[in-house]
Amino acid sequence: MNLQANPGRGDGSSAEAGAQADVDSVVVRFAGDSGDGVQLLGHQFSQETALAGNSLATFPDFPAEIRAPTGTTYGVSAFQINFGSRVVKTAGDQPDVLVALNPAALKVNLNVVRPGGLIILDSGAFREKEIKRATFDTDPRTDGSLKQYRVIEIDISAQALEVAKPFGVSQKEALRTKNLWVLGLVSWMYDREMKSTSEYIARKFGSEDPVGQANVAALRAGHAYGETHEISGEITPVSLPAVKFEPGTYRLVNGAEALSWGLVAGAQLANLEAVLASYPITPSSPVLHILAKLKQFGITTFQAEDEIAACCAALGASFGGKLGITASSGPGIALKTEAIGLGIATELPLVVVNTQRAGPSTGLPTKTEQSDLFIAVWGRNADAPIPVIASRSPGDCFDVAIEAVRLATKYMTPVMILSDGYIANAAEPWRIPSMKDYKPFPKAFRTDPEGYQVFQRDPDTLARAWVKPGTPGMMHRIGGIERDSLTGNISYEAANHQKMTDTRFAKINGIANDIPEQDVEVGETSGKLAVVGWGSTFGPINRAVHNMRARGHSVSHIHIRHIWPLPRNLETLLKSFDKVLVAEMNQGQMLTLLKSQYLIDAKGLLQVSGQPLKIARVEAAIKEQLGV
């Protein structure tokens, strides 16, 4: 048997694709109980893979928020990685390899493994009680359930216990080294250096701690097991050559990190300090956690009593002359609606980070969806436009955050960033940018009282001037009641309200002239079919379009970053294609937006299953559109 019998399929190249017969990418999925350390295992393996120079994409697939009792199906945590010697864009449609640390992990993940794929089981965890707990009626290893897969059973539990013995750690601690044992094994399978993991363990435990020592020993033992044991006949270790990346310094980054750093970068480029006011909510909380550790960058963080207070506190900070930022998800975004309106009315900068999750209501907090486009663009009382920008990948969050800060400060407006749970948690190799490569956009505060009027506007941007309380001679009042278009005093005049409403529109619409024109990711600028996406569907759409083009089809990929206002050339661009297919993880929100703006008869590829879009689905939809 050979692990590589049918390689590369997991990356979504559909069955008829002959182009990738050589081993150029592999999809591995680790799965186990919430307590099994699967996320750490996945993260470390990603780290090693990245250091080896492969391209990779990951998909941490968390269980629901609460830790479930051991061994239950709903307590299963999984981590999927797709890595290869060519550029990898998604975490893969179907795993080539599944490592299942208990029966529940097998139960939940069985149906996703590619037929013919490899399953590595911890046979030590397949006791009758656990099998039942996992809601198997009979033992899946013997009842034929696994017959379309290659299965390797190893009593990993016993191995881990054995290895840990000399260090005198508790049985519980010993069993918890299973994840590192597995990491050793897969490191052997894919010829990975384990140095970074050993260092990580040493850092975490200190070199004297017996638990740390047991962990290192387990790591080595897993590796040795691969080298020396019987499975060396069943699995041939493979080494995927490094991808030719652009030169630079790289790291793994997830979306929450890149976004947080991007906010810091944006504040620096704007020459501002910032206040992040947030209330914890899945999957948005990491932004708060990360920025809470970055006080040295002039960032103050504030865990407010709720999302309304968070948004209001951010506005208060902006009124004070720092950059107000607030971050949330789903129900928390809904709660900020009223306060965002106040930001629009008072024309204060504000960055609202929306890490989307599945809904409505509480929905599926740990699952991804792109269904907040409507609320972002249209979800406020009255006529209340704001710019909306979406990030397409973990690393892209950095630039999107900078752009959001730029627009918020330049145009004195709330801006909403759309990220999502997948982007926030997934890690990808990222060429670390240098701050010196970014053009600063320092924000000037007005200090000159001469002729100052609160709602006087810059003729280009239509933005009003920002004034810091504390500045002598510039005292003024703002508020949510309609303001006189010059003085900012309360005005109930009909004509003034019309003028202010028109101006608010014109200001936001004018941003279309200050953002890049829409480009085409892959393919020509006209043709039979444009597949339009936004946000985290970038990977699958891009790969699918690549694949279809490789098969000779006329299809291009357009990925929209600026959702509101839309890029000026987008209408012309879209109308240069015979057909437009919008692929998104909602019931057709971008589709509706584009139809309303351009009257194009676009079609939708819509999915709201809480899982990332699969390449195969996009390919199928392209075929349908092309009639092939």
Added chain:
Amino acid sequence: MNLQANPGRGDGSSAEAGAQADVDSVVVRFAGDSGDGVQLLGHQFSQETALAGNSLATFPDFPAEIRAPTGTTYGVSAFQINFGSRVVKTAGDQPDVLVALNPAALKVNLNVVRPGGLIILDSGAFREKEIKRATFDTDPRTDGSLKQYRVIEIDISAQALEVAKPFGVSQKEALRTKNLWVLGLVSWMYDREMKSTSEYIARKFGSEDPVGQANVAALRAGHAYGETHEISGEITPVSLPAVKFEPGTYRLVNGAEALSWGLVAGAQLANLEAVLASYPITPSSPVLHILAKLKQFGITTFQAEDEIAACCAALGASFGGKLGITASSGPGIALKTEAIGLGIATELPLVVVNTQRAGPSTGLPTKTEQSDLFIAVWGRNADAPIPVIASRSPGDCFDVAIEAVRLATKYMTPVMILSDGYIANAAEPWRIPSMKDYKPFPKAFRTDPEGYQVFQRDPDTLARAWVKPGTPGMMHRIGGIERDSLTGNISYEAANHQKMTDTRFAKINGIANDIPEQDVEVGETSGKLAVVGWGSTFGPINRAVHNMRARGHSVSHIHIRHIWPLPRNLETLLKSFDKVLVAEMNQGQMLTLLKSQYLIDAKGLLQVSGQPLKIARVEAAIKEQLGV
């Protein structure tokens, strides 16, 4: 001089219209200080006019919420009435007559009077101080400001003081009878019976109260003044014959009343008791005030601590098996967003009344706008559709409320009613319906435990069954986390979420089959131009289309009640016209909705000045569209 020199113009028939040279309608505007009782004056005059059998429409034009210091321009309160011997549909574009009780009232309302119109002034209030207070630089009576109007000065203050003398009331009380003196005068001008007003005063004060007696005396004195004084030369009293209304019992009704009664009616037809949970906010509060007095109808009212609590309490009531209702405006609607999502998720009936006002943020609380269409249709996190219905006039609120209750209970869903500040406050003659003419739609609760599943659905409506806590054997749990499509238990399954999302969509979309097809208000079902409106723009659009048709133009008026889902035939209907013009008081929200749904290249006539749309503007837009 003759009051009727140029009659009927105020109703928006544009200058070239020759059709209405005879006196068939008049627009009168009363204006004075907030303390002058102008609204009462207007209301009583409307009452008398209605009893006289004229058609009428009113526009109470409130100042900002706080009572301003006497004599200031921002403290001016106005009331406009358009009445006639033909069917009147708007409060009129331009008053033919303005009664100004102080200089500020003149200042604020001068520019709206029709050139050549009549202005009646209380000269007793035109002292230097008051003139200055009203921000006139010089006395408008003598500086030529009024030269294009006919002006009659009467020292109404002195008249009122004089009349009140015998009753021994305070000077303040005496001056406060000015409004009734004016009412007497205009009652004489338009040949009105004053009986209902006399009765009203008697009811309010009792017959013994000297203040009441002074008021009645003022009323009579104003009338007598008209009959006997010098102005009888300047003004010829006119009597507009009664309009031929459909037979029935009529009353004046404003939108808040009709809406409240409609909710009661809906609950009765559904055979339910109801809980209204609300938080006061302009212009929504009257619904709370009215229903608070209707406990005998099985309505319980609850002034919650805020709008979030109000919406949640309404949901709690619905969970308990009564109809939950909540009412608000602007910022309050924004706050309900999250809780409406919970209603969508748990599929509980809920009626959300949105009396729209100008925004964004606090905006102009007392001014009208139709700018909550976006938040109604699209303003929630995730994919979260609900039915949205708009009322077009005060009386129409009754039927709209019934329809909302019907849909909410039949389809187990939140429903949003869109009314607005104008509809809520304006009064119109209304043929009082009989409850026996309405078909009941009693809602059955499920009580049979046999085979009960929480999210089992009626195959026709896709609604789940409603179960009252307290019912044995039917205990169940619901919540905002995604629910298994059958049992309702928490489910994190990808396929289940897809199914539930699809079903929620299908359920709401299916309502299109249960609502009337879109009809055409005026004109043919195809032609050169359809003017599309919704909500309170009904009157001006309708009159404008009538006027243009009278001039031989091919134009029809389509007024949309069911905003989501849209009527099934609307697409075909709209596409039967060469052009579509959407007239609305926002920046193009219905326009955007229609474009997104039907890809029609409709144009907008958009206005957000906080004032009702004028007939003349609509006519001008029609002309532009028709190229005439």
Added chain:
Amino acid sequence: MNVQTPPQKLTAKDFASDQEVRWCPGCGDYAILKAVQTSLANLGARPENTVFVSGIGCSSRFPYYMSTYGFHTIHGRAPAVATGLKLARPELDIWLVTGDGDALSIGGNHLFHVLRRNVDINILLFNNEIYGLTKGQYSPTSRVGQKSPSTPLGSVDSPANACQFALGSNARFIARGIDIQAKQLGEVFARAHANKGASFVEIIQNCIVYNDGAFDDFVAKEHAAERQLHVVHGQPLIYGKAKDKGLRFNVATLSLEAVTIGQDGVTEKDILVHDEKNRTLALLLTGLKPPAFPEVLGVIYCDPTTSYDAAVKAQDDAVRAKGPGDLDKLMRAGNTWQVS
């Protein structure tokens, strides 16, 4: 209502739903769940007349595990939902389960108003001094210096005192219990249930994953006897393994002192007697914190008054007693005219 005579007394099990309980192994919530189920059985409650309403949080998953009616609502808003439910259906027995974040962070205002209005529901606040569900951020009850993902250097804001917040909100019933003390919890639940008004119960709950041992200063075995004072109306405020410790009122400072009977001339007579109707005493008792003082447990304050729902119902009923409304008549009242 449609209640059949119970065929037999129900047991705790009859109050358990068919859903697998999904808290972390070792979570204090399990014990509370058990205690509630047992209490309801003991109180003779009927599942069909009982409703559990909750917000969002680990604790707020509670309703799924009860065989009663249940509504898992949104974060912080359970008191509002419960108020609407109680107004609609005053005859139902409504329990509200919430956490320290749910009730005191996002939901503080609704908690305030449900207590102020004295809506007849039983409020169980599971206080683990942490946000469990969102993975361990500090909460409004976390102590100063709490390190958490959102306060990596330790929190700096002083915590809310749940019972004192309730007192400031005009609550008329305030009690406190500990997750693992099933018997005492049962007694508290029985009293809360008997009180016709808002009954506020703070339950000290251990979050084994994110805040393990937060209450060890008075819950740990070695401290329990010396640092827990279980109050009983009319009984002296005495505690300690040897029942030798007590609370004395210092009239000069208007505060309580922890004293030892037999030391410094202190006798049992010096010890204050618990009066659950005394609001001043409630303030004093709820303010005590170990180790200098005992943690006060049991029914600390109970001074009932008419509940909001009862008062609303009385007003509604009084109007309705005059006969049902006639809409046709209502709409024809006042000035109308005929057209024929």
Added chain:
Amino acid sequence: MNVQTPPQKLTAKDFASDQEVRWCPGCGDYAILKAVQTSLANLGARPENTVFVSGIGCSSRFPYYMSTYGFHTIHGRAPAVATGLKLARPELDIWLVTGDGDALSIGGNHLFHVLRRNVDINILLFNNEIYGLTKGQYSPTSRVGQKSPSTPLGSVDSPANACQFALGSNARFIARGIDIQAKQLGEVFARAHANKGASFVEIIQNCIVYNDGAFDDFVAKEHAAERQLHVVHGQPLIYGKAKDKGLRFNVATLSLEAVTIGQDGVTEKDILVHDEKNRTLALLLTGLKPPAFPEVLGVIYCDPTTSYDAAVKAQDDAVRAKGPGDLDKLMRAGNTWQVS
């Protein structure tokens, strides 16, 4: 900051903006506005360093009438806005103006948290026991039986006590004043301003239009002397025209009694001395209501502690003292690799 040495002492007028004041004639808000302007002048405040933040309500229009910086925000959320502003700009002098509806109905939670956190702002709650701006609905401080458009038969829920709510929220500074008592208000404002933390001031305010005379039981001329107790730290709790009335502590009931000196053997020694640091006393004093007791006015409670903004700043500063962050370095920390 950019403060020039003031060329001259400012007057009340210097704190008035150019906007015409738009309250109803006779509204109590006018007097408060005057008192605030006068106080700021007396305190030597600078308009450019002063910010007024408010919610929505008649009272909340206040900032427009001040020549300082001002932010008229949204209903109930002013404490949150002010907290963000203070965190961003701890050196500013921040005043918050709110009403009983704004602060205690929709905004109760934010008020709770701003007090609990002890953010250094001065909170002026104009309590007129009514919703003025929305035309007269009852508010959470309205007394039972209040008839209003939303409670045509009279309200049934018992009112919140603003000061006790503040106490339950762990406020460290609580004071009370009356709109028309400019001098006393000025003293209270000065103390609030001096307190570095959240200073809570309830101002009894007459709404002449919707709730005229609501406080006549202790504000009306004929009652003022006999039913107002202006407390002073260290002074006995004496009131009455003849200074013959006082408050005595009843140790049996742990409550206060209103007594008359010279009657029933009561002497001045029996009268409690005001201690503004005593929380129990604060509870007792804020709970008193006329006519049986006096309305207690002045600085009722003041027991300062570190403010939230100061503690946050200290943490921020400590980190920043180690040097500014280097983003390029941060992003390159941990595992990285080179591609060349």
